[in-house]
Amino acid sequence: MAPNHPNINQTLLVDLKAVLLEKIRQNGGWVNAHAHLDRAYTLTEDNFRYINAHLKDKWHLIDTMKREMSVDNIYDRMARATEFFVAQGCQAIGTFIDVDEVIEDKAIIASQRLRERFKGSIEIKFVNQVLKGVIEPRARHWFDIAVQFVDIIGGLPAKDAGHEGEHLDVLLSTGKALNKWVHVHIDQFNSADEKETELLARKTIEHGMQGKVAGVHGISLAAHPLVYRREVYHLLKEANVAMIACPLAWIDHTRNERLAPSHNSITPIDELIPAGVTVALGTDNIADIYKPFSDGDMWIELRLLLESCRYYHPEDLVELATTNGLKVLGLK
């Protein structure tokens, strides 16, 4: 009897990681569509005690640190992180930078240096973080300064709680006037009480900003019932709003006793992509009080995303990690 040899014509997919990495390389390399490089590597023995604080408290807990930062310090940490992304074969990165009454324009100056230093080796797009909101006059003052420098207008409607619509009006009308993309942190708390993704899609249509807006996170979508989720996916498609998934950023959402459809605390790409929504990939925070163990490893982010959403479509995953990122950064 002939030995039972495997069919030599059949390709064995024994190393899917290698297959994906090669395709990502062929597409020009990774695109990290969402980061906060100006806060990377700020974890210290002193501030480590804040790692379990609530996100909304962390927005203020970093004030002292921001006040004491020098331009050189910000630049050094941003450069260290950027070097790590270049070493991983990243072709582009979109990073938020804090610009507000506490840090003032220090991150802007550091970013100008960063752009010069890495010219030719990686494309860097800057986005303004609005940790003080955009409505209170002093916050608005710094927002107006920031938007002149950045490539993309950044937002955080939860910071202007109760005035989320107004917050989005400021971002979107500014994006429209300056012809810039708008990236907004939305639905971060894994709760059906949040409907910011829906609001962002409606406001995008209202302002005629279709195709120029991306929502970051959208974790709470998965906490809603299917009927509502489908309605929002349809709206996102209609508004041509893209989503940016940062898997490690919110997978740590803490256990609670609220009942919700069974889901992982992660952007539901297994529903968004089939619904026709563009999804890109980001690392979010690196080694700070927000994410002490995050290290910016793009493969770990992609692996966590595909596993937690059980999304096993290599072609889509490669697009998500490369060309979709270029699209939301306005590079394609």
Ligand SMILES: [Zn+2]
């Ligand atoms: Zn973020």
